[in-house]
Amino acid sequence: MDHKTLFCLTITSCLVFFSASFPNGQLNYNFYDGSCPNLSMTVRWGVWAAFQNDTRIAASLLRLHFHDCFVNGCDGSVLLDDTKDFKGEKNALPNRNSVRGFEVIDSIKAELERACPSTVSCADILTLAAREAVGLSGGPYWPVPLGRRDGLTASEKAANEKLPSPFDALENITAKFAANGLDVKDVVVLSGGHTIGLAQCFTFKRRLFDFKGSGKPDPSLDSSVLSSLRSTCPNADGSNTKLAPLDSQSTYSFDNLYYQNLVNKTGLLESDQALMDDPKTAAMVNSYSMYPFLFSQDFAASMVKLGNVGLLTGKAGEIRKKCGSVN
Ligand code: HEM
Ligand SMILES: *[C@@H]1O[C@H](CO)[C@@H](O)[C@H](O)[C@H]1NC(C)=O
Ligand SMILES: *[C@@H]1O[C@H](CO)[C@@H](O)[C@H](O)[C@H]1NC(C)=O
Ligand SMILES: *[C@@H]1O[C@H](CO)[C@@H](O)[C@H](O)[C@H]1NC(C)=O
Ligand SMILES: *[C@@H]1O[C@H](CO)[C@@H](O)[C@H](O)[C@H]1NC(C)=O
Numbered sequence: 001m002d003h004k005t006l007f008c009l010t011i012t013s014c015l016v017f018f019s020a021s022f023p024n025g026q027l028n029y030n031f032y033d034g035s036c037p038n039l040s041m042t043v044r045w046g047v048w049a050a051f052q053n054d055t056r057i058a059a060s061l062l063r064l065h066f067h068d069c070f071v072n073g074c075d076g077s078v079l080l081d082d083t084k085d086f087k088g089e090k091n092a093l094p095n096r097n098s099v100r101g102f103e104v105i106d107s108i109k110a111e112l113e114r115a116c117p118s119t120v121s122c123a124d125i126l127t128l129a130a131r132e133a134v135g136l137s138g139g140p141y142w143p144v145p146l147g148r149r150d151g152l153t154a155s156e157k158a159a160n161e162k163l164p165s166p167f168d169a170l171e172n173i174t175a176k177f178a179a180n181g182l183d184v185k186d187v188v189v190l191s192g193g194h195t196i197g198l199a200q201c202f203t204f205k206r207r208l209f210d211f212k213g214s215g216k217p218d219p220s221l222d223s224s225v226l227s228s229l230r231s232t233c234p235n236a237d238g239s240n241t242k243l244a245p246l247d248s249q250s251t252y253s254f255d256n257l258y259y260q261n262l263v264n265k266t267g268l269l270e271s272d273q274a275l276m277d278d279p280k281t282a283a284m285v286n287s288y289s290m291y292p293f294l295f296s297q298d299f300a301a302s303m304v305k306l307g308n309v310g311l312l313t314g315k316a317g318e319i320r321k322k323c324g325s326v327n
Contacts, residue, residue: 026147026311026313027145027146027147027148027308027311027313028146028147029143029144029145029146031124031145031146031147032119032120032124032146035116036115036116036119039116039124039128039146040128042108042111042115043108043125043128043129043132044132046104046107046108047061047104047108047129047133048132048136050101050104051133051136056198057100057101057104057133058133058134058136058137058196058197058252058254059137059193059196059198059246059252060100061101061104061105061126061129061130061132062130062133062193063101063197064078064099064100064105064126065126065129065130065307066130066190066193066306067089067094067159067163068123069180069306069307069309069310070162070176070309071089071154071155071158071162071163072151072153072158072310073151073310073312074123074126074127074148074307074308074309074310075123075148075149075150075151075310075311075312075317076122076123076126076148076151076320077089077151077154078090078095078099078126078159079102079105079122079126079323080151080153080323080324080325080326081324081325082156083325083326086153086155086156087155088154088155088156089154089155089156089158090102090154091156092156092157092159092160092163093159093160094160094163094164094165095159095163097241102324104129105122105125105126105129105323106322106323106324108129109122109125109320109323112125117321118319118321121149121150121317121319121320122150122320123148123150123151123311123312124144124148127144127146127148127307128146130303130307131303134299134303137196137252138253138254138255139195139254139255139296139299140254140296140297140299140300141300142300142301142303142304143304144304144307145304145307145308147313148311148312148313149312149313149314149316149318149319150317150319150320150323150326151312151317152317152318152326153326162176162179163176164176164177164271165271166199166203166204166269166271166272167271169274170187170271170274170275170277170278170281173187173271174187177190180309181305181309182302182306184280184281185284185298186302186305186306187275187281188275188284188285188288189284189288189295189299189301189302190299191258191272191275192256192258192259192288192295192299193299194246194247194258194268194269195246195247195250195253195258196246196247196251196252196253196254197245197246197251198245198246198251199244199246199268199269200240200241200242200243201232201233201239201241201242201243202240202241203269204229204244204269204270205233205235205239205240206218207221207229208229208230208233208235209230209235218270218273220265220273220276220277221266221273222264222265222266225248225265225266228248229244229268244268245268246258246269246272247261248261248266249261256288256289256292258272259288259289260289262276262285262289263276263285263289
């Protein structure tokens, strides 16, 4: 019996699996079976160990993968340090003092270099790490097709332009997803990643005091949540980097309470709560708020799509020896 058949007998989400079966002609589930058979166990162990020390790391790894894929595709470009030839993505506005998890990827990579040198791409490690991170947080599991190669360059400018901002209008966010082959359903589903992790006060503070010059708070924010956020993020620059949970109901648990929050007007970011402003996205939010299993299934499917954005495969790019620099 082959892997696919076995998977389908043992896991209920067969549909997700088959729709993800042929994502890209050049990726496959057995890519490293001969060359690095212990890959997935090594990534699982590495993410698990990091998670024991720091529960938030799961959220950080998920976000790091998303930010990788949106700029130059899922090619590990977000992991590259600045060089004399380019300013990379690490210091772009959405990333600087914000994205985390580089050390975890670097340490898994170092272990893999010992076991199977110059074999596994950083882009694949990051894709697998995001999958493990969601699983450890109580979320769904999905098969990850492998064979991504690492990019040779990174661009601060591209990261600034292509990553969504919490101040972007929904249509602008949708456009940024569409540029990566992702549709409005993927926007709603993948925004559910905000069921885990934290955000700094400056990313939502204007909702609390002077929303769009009104002198008042954002009317689409629940008043009791407003007062609690005001105490975390007082109206002074000193509070800008303080942290608040994206999903205060279950900060590190990957569940559908993110969507219940939006229904209850307690979403944290403007871009989260805005999903309730458009009838089409609001209908999806409502259904994910009621059907956690539907969210799990759709999240897994959208993550596979995200992991297939703009790939380098075959002989393109390279297999980096260290994730922070090209060979
Ligand atoms: C839809 C457009 C999105 C916007 C505007 C957005 C914006 C943000 C912002 C502003 C933060 C807080 C960063 C900080 O304060 O340092 C954040 C955190 C986070 N985002 Fe998003 N995001 C989006 C989509 C996504 C997607 C698609 C995923 C993954 C599937 C994701 C996963 C996360 C996670 C897990 C965190 C918490 C990270 C941590 O605690 O380290 N986001 N996002
Ligand atoms: C596979 O990796 C795990 C985690 O790093 C490790 O504990 C185990 O010994 C490895 N197995 C083999 C056969 O190398
Ligand atoms: C444990 O997590 C903290 C962040 O909470 C981090 O600064 C530290 O480097 C981590 N330690 C290890 C051994 O990973
Ligand atoms: C959204 O995109 C439009 C068209 O590109 C642009 O004119 C507008 O300024 C953008 N809005 C925001 C809030 O970024
Ligand atoms: C949303 O509001 C409903 C009704 O007040 C409540 O039962 C539910 O617990 C709330 N959900 C969250 C996630 O706060």
